[in-house]
Amino acid sequence: MTTTVELHRVRMPEHAGRRLTEVLRSGYIADGSLVRDFENRLRDFVGNPHVETAGEYSGALTLALFQAGVRPGDEVLTCPEACLGTNMPILSLFAKPVWCDVDPQTGIIDPLDVAARVTERTRALLFFHWGGDVAPIDELLAVAREHGIAAIEDASEAFGAEYRGRKVGNTGCDYTVWSFGPVRHMTTGEGAAITFANGEEAERFRCLKRYGIHQPTFRDEFGEIDPSSDIPEPGLNSYMNNIAAAIGLEQIADIEPAIERHRQNGAFYESKLATVGGIDLIQRLPDAVSGYWVYTLLAERRDDLQRALADAGIRSSKLHLRNDTYSAFGTGLADLPGCAAFSARRLCIPCGWWVTDEDRLRVVERVYAGW
Numbered sequence: 001m002t003t004t005v006e007l008h009r010v011r012m013p014e015h016a017g018r019r020l021t022e023v024l025r026s027g028y029i030a031d032g033s034l035v036r037d038f039e040n041r042l043r044d045f046v047g048n049p050h051v052e053t054a055g056e057y058s059g060a061l062t063l064a065l066f067q068a069g070v071r072p073g074d075e076v077l078t079c080p081e082a083c084l085g086t087n088m089p090i091l092s093l094f095a096k097p098v099w100c101d102v103d104p105q106t107g108i109i110d111p112l113d114v115a116a117r118v119t120e121r122t123r124a125l126l127f128f129h130w131g132g133d134v135a136p137i138d139e140l141l142a143v144a145r146e147h148g149i150a151a152i153e154d155a156s157e158a159f160g161a162e163y164r165g166r167k168v169g170n171t172g173c174d175y176t177v178w179s180f181g182p183v184r185h186m187t188t189g190e191g192a193a194i195t196f197a198n199g200e201e202a203e204r205f206r207c208l209k210r211y212g213i214h215q216p217t218f219r220d221e222f223g224e225i226d227p228s229s230d231i232p233e234p235g236l237n238s239y240m241n242n243i244a245a246a247i248g249l250e251q252i253a254d255i256e257p258a259i260e261r262h263r264q265n266g267a268f269y270e271s272k273l274a275t276v277g278g279i280d281l282i283q284r285l286p287d288a289v290s291g292y293w294v295y296t297l298l299a300e301r302r303d304d305l306q307r308a309l310a311d312a313g314i315r316s317s318k319l320h321l322r323n324d325t326y327s328a329f330g331t332g333l334a335d336l337p338g339c340a341a342f343s344a345r346r347l348c349i350p351c352g353w354w355v356t357d358e359d360r361l362r363v364v365e366r367v368y369a370g371w
Helices: 016-026 033-046 057-067 084-092 111-116 137-147 199-208 242-253 255-273 302-311 337-345 357-368
Strands: 051-054 075-078 096-099 122-128 150-154 175-179 192-196 279-281 295-299 346-349
Touching: 016 242, 033 051, 033 192, 033 242, 051 057, 051 199, 057 084, 057 150, 057 175, 057 192, 057 199, 075 084, 084 096, 084 122, 111 137, 122 137, 137 150, 192 199, 242 255, 255 279, 255 295, 255 357, 295 337, 302 346, 302 357, 337 346
Parallel strands: 075 096, 075 122, 122 150, 150 175
Antiparallel strands: 051 192, 175 192, 279 295, 295 346
16 A cells, blocks of 8 residues: 655654653643743754744734834735735734735745835835745845834744855844744644844843733742733733643754755755756755755646646645635735746645655656656
């Protein structure tokens, strides 16, 4: 019987259960020392000292937008070719997404189109690293700096990706948001983290993720709530707990080999699929290293290829639906030629740590067989 080559899979080290059991038996399951340990490991990994964890991705991104100054009626430059979780937080703040086009060969937001859509109501630029492929960060940062707006990158699919020799999350963006959901490169069950360009914003987030409370002064010497400890701005309840951090510590201990396997599989596809008729490869930046959460390619008669792969037991996906499809955004499909072209041809195939040499060869052979 032929096994299925999955597009996503949860990575869970064998010994994670032991550490998790220790946490559950300890009675200390809320925010605690394991969270601090996990944050320190993240700081070392990305090379940025300003890292804070959060309970989940949507709350983290909402707070990043809030810290960037986004308020009701403001505009956020973004693109519809993204995870729904990328753009829904804009609506949560009663702000307006301003849809920008993408490069049809990459699915990444176009800096020139971004620059053309800035208005006096623009407060932030939010860009998404599609499938782990890295956006032109310096070009996007230049637009943000020129207009005095914050730059927020959604790196939920790009953990471990690199840009010009530095890890994503340490390239100068004001806020970089990671997701640690179930099938990301690294999971904490649910969870997230943000890296910041400066320590002041990191400290502010530390308060905002717990109702705006300043933890060091919130309680007096008797453990009672100190009325002199003010809460100057409202926050959410989106802090990470020791249960999630325990899983995260086990995950990050061997994350490098897992990410390297993603990259090896991506490089294999690059070398084997470049000459297949009806396939165009994504034009990835030469000075960046993709996270290869999935491997995105552009296919003629994409749906036929997807059916052919499914018949061979190979999972594939269009991945995300253009966000402007949803009536919640109230705009209808924007006139974005790049998005239209990319959306019509994109298909993502398995590229993760679980994809064996035999699996990836099977994928390539099925693509070569035609559709």
